[in-house]
Amino acid sequence: MLSIRSIALTDFGPFKGEQRIDFPPDTGVSIVYGENMRGKTTLLNAIRYALFGKVITRGATQVALHQIGNWETAKEKGKYGFKVVLEFEHEGLKYQLTREHRPRSGVKTPETDMDYQQDCFLRKDGTVLGPDERDSELSRIMPETVSRFFLFDGELLQQYEELLRNESDMGRNIKEAIERILGVPVLTNGRSDLSELSKDAQKREAKAAQKNQKTQSLGNQHEALLRQRDGLQDETDRLKKDLESLRVSKASQEDLLRSTEKTKALLDERTRLQDEITNGDARLKEKEDRRKDLLGVAWKGLLKSRIRSTRDSLEQELRNNRDAYQRALISTDMADNFRKALDDGQCSSCGQDLSEAARERLKKIVAEALPKEERAQTEATIQQLESRIAALKQSEASSNADVLEEVQNAIDDLKIKRATAEDRLTDIREQTKNLDETEVRRLYSEYEKTLTEIGILQAGIKKQDEALKGINENIGKVEAEMAKFADTDLDVERARKELCEKLKALFAVAVDSYRERLRARVEKDATALFLKLTSESEYKSLSINDSYGLTIVHQDGSSIPVRSAGAEHIVALSLMGALQRNAPLRGPIIMDSPFGRLDEVHTTKVVQSLPSMADQVLLLVYESELDPKQARNELKGNLRKEYRIARRSARHSDLEGIS
Amino acid sequence: MTPGQELLDTIEQIRKEKCPEVSADLVKQIVMIERDFTDNRQESYKRVSLAIDEYLGNDRTSTKADV
Numbered sequence: 001m002l003s004i005r006s007i008a009l010t011d012f013g014p015f016k017g018e019q020r021i022d023f024p025p026d027t028g029v030s031i032v033y034g035e036n037m038r039g040k041t042t043l044l045n046a047i048r049y050a051l052f053g054k055v056i057t058r059g060a061t062q063v064a065l066h067q068i069g070n071w072e073t074a075k076e077k078g079k080y081g082f083k084v085v086l087e088f089e090h091e092g093l094k095y096q097l098t099r100e101h102r103p104r105s106g107v108k109t110p111e112t113d114m115d116y117q118q119d120c121f122l123r124k125d126g127t128v129l130g131p132d133e134r135d136s137e138l139s140r141i142m143p144e145t146v147s148r149f150f151l152f153d154g155e156l157l158q159q160y161e162e163l164l165r166n167e168s169d170m171g172r173n174i175k176e177a178i179e180r181i182l183g184v185p186v187l188t189n190g191r192s193d194l195s196e197l198s199k200d201a202q203k204r205e206a207k208a209a210q211k212n213q214k215t216q217s218l219g220n221q222h223e224a225l226l227r228q229r230d231g232l233q234d235e236t237d238r239l240k241k242d243l244e245s246l247r248v249s250k251a252s253q254e255d256l257l258r259s260t261e262k263t264k265a266l267l268d269e270r271t272r273l274q275d276e277i278t279n280g281d282a283r284l285k286e287k288e289d290r291r292k293d294l295l296g297v298a299w300k301g302l303l304k305s306r307i308r309s310t311r312d313s314l315e316q317e318l319r320n321n322r323d324a325y326q327r328a329l330i331s332t333d334m335a336d337n338f339r340k341a342l343d344d345g346q347c348s349s350c351g352q353d354l355s356e357a358a359r360e361r362l363k364k365i366v367a368e369a370l371p372k373e374e375r376a377q378t379e380a381t382i383q384q385l386e387s388r389i390a391a392l393k394q395s396e397a398s399s400n401a402d403v404l405e406e407v408q409n410a411i412d413d414l415k416i417k418r419a420t421a422e423d424r425l426t427d428i429r430e431q432t433k434n435l436d437e438t439e440v441r442r443l444y445s446e447y448e449k450t451l452t453e454i455g456i457l458q459a460g461i462k463k464q465d466e467a468l469k470g471i472n473e474n475i476g477k478v479e480a481e482m483a484k485f486a487d488t489d490l491d492v493e494r495a496r497k498e499l500c501e502k503l504k505a506l507f508a509v510a511v512d513s514y515r516e517r518l519r520a521r522v523e524k525d526a527t528a529l530f531l532k533l534t535s536e537s538e539y540k541s542l543s544i545n546d547s548y549g550l551t552i553v554h555q556d557g558s559s560i561p562v563r564s565a566g567a568e569h570i571v572a573l574s575l576m577g578a579l580q581r582n583a584p585l586r587g588p589i590i591m592d593s594p595f596g597r598l599d600e601v602h603t604t605k606v607v608q609s610l611p612s613m614a615d616q617v618l619l620l621v622y623e624s625e626l627d628p629k630q631a632r633n634e635l636k637g638n639l640r641k642e643y644r645i646a647r648r649s650a651r652h653s654d655l656e657g658i659s
Numbered sequence: 660m661t662p663g664q665e666l667l668d669t670i671e672q673i674r675k676e677k678c679p680e681v682s683a684d685l686v687k688q689i690v691m692i693e694r695d696f697t698d699n700r701q702e703s704y705k706r707v708s709l710a711i712d713e714y715l716g717n718d719r720t721s722t723k724a725d726v
Contacts, residue, residue, distance in 0.1 A: 136696075136699060139698040140695060140696075140697075143698055145698075183666050185697050186694045187693070189693050189697060189703060190689055190703075190707070193693070193700075193703055193704045194707065196704065495715060499714075502680075503686070503689065505678070506670065506681060507689075513669055513673060514666060514670075582665075584663035584694070
């Protein structure tokens with residue numbers, strides 16, 4: 001386990017001259033207090049610089065190293081350069097790591113990184129190691145890929161959120177780093193080495209077979225198949241590499257897209273509004289044409305009451321004519337009988353003689369009966385009346401004011417909608433006038449392209465894998481044939497191949513099994529720590545996903561889908577503690593402003609739990625984030641050392657021990 | 660149990676169940692090589708190959724066959 005004993009800085013950032021922090025050998029928490037812009041993050045970076053030769057900002061961007069030296073020293077003394085000496089222990093051995101940047105010979109005023117030369121020395125129990133051994137030793141003690149779990153800042157918190165998105169490439173990268181700290185690559189690398197050795201052994205077997213006359217043909221066949229397989233494998237590997245690089249591109253494109261989401265939403269809305277206006281205009285034109293047609297007959301509306309009254313009187317006339325016609329029809333039928341009765345002088349039904357009065361009545365009825373010509377004329381009058389009434393009805397219908405009103409309302413609605421859309425469009429145009437739309441559109445188009453390419457590559461890899469499976473089956477058949485022949489060399493190579501294959505299979509199973517165990521243990525330990533840290537009593541546990549992302553589980557069994565920045569922080573700390581507890585690779589936790597998002601209750605709980613999270617913890621905090629009295633009360637005997645970063649000037653800070 | 664020990668225990672348990680004929684020492688040796696050279700794949704490959712050769716009782720170098 002890596003345990004830091006001291007850090008000595010020379011002209012590093014605001015730390016002018018030589019400044020030093022010592023850490024006691026006992027386990028516990030040390031604290032460095034410093035207000036904003038005094039140099040807390042610089043201290044974290046000094047450790048990063050010593051270990052990896054890098055200084056990064058919160059955005060994970062590397063800082064140009066020529067900007068690191070103390071400005072006042074350079075200005076006052078004309079002295080450039082900076083140095084960090086880190087003393088630490090690991091597996092019972094003492095190490096001293098010195099990394100220094102100094103101007104190249106002949107450069108008086110360095111202006112770029114190229115004007116500096118870097119020196120790095122690692123002393124192991126007093127012996128200076130050579131460059132290769134130094135790098136190998138450092139990467140064994142503290143691999144850069146896992147440094148994020150030891151050098152802890154706000155950036156890490158944001159990255160943890162990615163773990164909850166299984167499909168996220170950033171999440172995949174962090175998952176890899178987590179597995180690295182948990183030791184999974186010990187098994188995955190073993191599986192990979194053994195797989196290569198197994199292939200190597202197959203080639204040896206083919207060579208051995210070729211040397212024997214009996215197996216020569218099989219050996220040749222075997223060798224050809226292996227070559228074919230290698231070709232396919234190379235192609236598959238190339239595709240996988242391309243896929244990996246596309247996934248990395250996708251991750252960075254997603255980051256960029258997230259930052260342009262608002263712009264994209266505005267541009268999309270602008271397009272939508274423009275379409276809405278175009279479609280609205282077409283509908284408006286349609287409605288206006290309809291209104292024009294309606295207005296052509298609208299005058300009829302003014303005559304509506306007169307038409308109605310004319311129609312009423314015509315209808316009355318029609319009724320009268322129809323009645324008269326009906327009566328005339330009946331009279332005509334009866335008139336024939338009455339004429340006969342008048343001629344006979346007696347009733348045609350009862351045979352009685354007609355009285356004078358009866359004869360007179362009959363003569364009148366007979367006189368009223370319409371002759372045929374007149375009947376036809378009445379029919380024509382009725383028809384004429386019917387068609388006039390129909391025409392008047394048509395006029396009344398075509399002057400329908402209700403329809404006209406409806407059309408007018410639709411036109412008004414469309415105009416209001418258009419005006420609203422125009423207003424919003426003007427707003428959006430104003431908001432987007434200085435934006436590089438082409439760039440945003442290009443980003444989205446690139447992203448779509450990347451997604452398509454990923455799909456194509458995945459399909460290609462699937463095809464290659466199927467072909468590989470077929471070839472491996474054929475290789476198996478040839479090897480089975482070769483196994484039928486006894487040959488010393490062949491037997492030796494076969495034994496090697498079989499051992500490698502068994503080992504490879506063993507490591508492959510172990511990878512899955514170890515991952516499963518780890519996930520269960522990380523989930524258990526993170527839950528235990530989370531329950532200590534959270535103030536919410538209804539939260540029951542944390543649930544882990546395949547990427548080691550943790551979700552809060554409520555006591556009713558449901559997941560808490562969205563969590564606050566504070567909750568995110570607590571979950572991230574719980575994961576960090578669980579990783580430390582389960583990692584074969586262990587070291588100090590150095591936290592830069594870890595309580596900024598937390599309230600007092602959570603801050604207290606986190607401070608109380610720090611000693612159980614790692615053997616050595618270094619906090620870099622400002623006093624309003626963690627009150628020194630509160631820290632002393634909560635940590636008690638676990639508080640090892642306290643320092644304060646004192647301001648001398650904007651470009652000069654000193655580290656002072658607090659007694 | 661330390662996390663490092665857990666890794667060894669996991670693989671040992673599987674070895675006992677799935678392939679007891681494979682040497683426990685050899686497996687442990689490979690795990691230790693991979694642990695010590697996690698970030699140096701060339702070295703780990705070379706050393707694992709050598710360990711297998713030694714186990715098989717031959718001292719040939721473990722460079723890839725010249726195909």
